[in-house]
Amino acid sequence: MEHMRCNKCAAQMAAQSVCIAASCNHLFCPTCAKDVLESDDPCPLCEGPITRSNIKQVTIMQNSSVLQLSLCGQTPHTIMESALAGIKFFCEQQKLNVQFDHNQLSKKFTRMQSQCKAKLEQVHQGYLQAKRRYQETVQEKNGIQADINELSQKYQQKSLQTRKLQEMVKALQQENEDLKRRFRVAVAGALALAVACTQLAACSCPQQAGSPRLLAQGPRR
Ligand SMILES: [Zn+2]
Ligand SMILES: [Zn+2]
Incomplete structure (x- = not known):
């Protein structure tokens, strides 16, 4: 317009x-x-x-109706010169308008450019921060994985030790059972020996009256 x-x-x-x-x-x-x-x-x-x-x-x-008669009474030369001056003035103003619009657009463009640059810098900083956090997280994850591996090795070692201890306990229990059995056999042997000794003593000492076995056999002839 x-x-x-x-x-x-x-x-x-x-x-x-x-x-x-x-x-x-x-x-x-x-x-x-x-x-x-x-x-x-x-x-x-x-x-x-x-x-x-x-x-x-x-x-x-x-x-235009106001201007219609403003040039009446002038020579065509004056009218043409006047029109030319008016057109020149109008062209100059249109040229200035274009320059003004161009300047406004340039300012707007510069403003938008600096805003875009600031935004881009902000995004870049955000990216760097995210990258740093990602690297920290990866390092942390690696540390945790190393801890897991170490604990897993320790667990395997402990499991092995537990199995060995269980086997030792089992062997000791077995040994204990053997000792108990041998003890019972020995006790039985000792009892049998004691009975045999008692009988032998009774046979070799007949004057020992009152012995239940001698009484049962009756007096010797
Ligand atoms: Zn001027
Ligand atoms: Zn002014």
């Missing part, structure tokens, strides 16, 4: 608003025009002189 801006503060000029045009084809809102005129500064765009004599009050996008 065709529109015009103040060439100093970039404010968009509403249709029918009154502004100041300089002979260098630059346009100013009333506030900026007042500032430039009071400061005696040159045109902020082209540095051309700006004085009260080379500026003109213009109405932006004026209704």
